[in-house]
Amino acid sequence: MHRLHKKFPFTTNLRAKDGSPVGEYQLPRWDLRKIMIAGKREMMARYAAYYQETMFQLTLQLNQTNYIFLMDSNGLNTRQHICLTCLPFYLDFVISYENNYPNLARPIIVVNSPRIFEGVLQIVRPVLSPSTRETLKIFGSNKAEYQLFLLDIFEPNQLPKRLGGTSQNI
Helix, strand or coil: CHHHHHHCCCEEEEECCCCCEEEEEEHHHCCHHHHHHCCCHHHHHHHHHHHHHHHHHHHHHCCCCCEEEEEECCCCCHHHHCCCCCHHHHHHHHHHHHHHCCCCEEEEEEECCCCCHHHHHHHHHHHCCHHHHHHEEECCCCHHHHHHHHHHHCCHHHCEHHHCCCECCC
16 A cells, blocks of 8 residues: 555645544545556555545544545646546545445545536535535635635644645645
């Protein structure tokens, strides 16, 4: 998993004001299309399960009931991330989450979401439980809008500068 973590990084060192752990990643840093074309969908499914289990264990370790899923989509590339070969990965991820970790991520936050991302959501929404759909918070590129929301959940030092915080360690 260490090798995959270098290519598909996520961080777990952020904490919300209430102490909840945060699983934060920047999808544009992931070349999902390349790995799908290479026939490594199953490997990515295992990596996604590793991410989910990591967040579950961290949530337990910190004596919390939920974690916060935070994704920055700034720079999302339609060819690399919203391609037909990538869609099965998103479905695998969501189905695995719903089957194994329902309601563990609250809220699920996506910032800098391009309009085309709505197409992926339309495909994924039917497999989301009503409670998961309710916790989705999708923001476009209006930094003032999502920054208000994020600063209600995070202290500025627990939020990357690129998202309106002061943390340089992320």
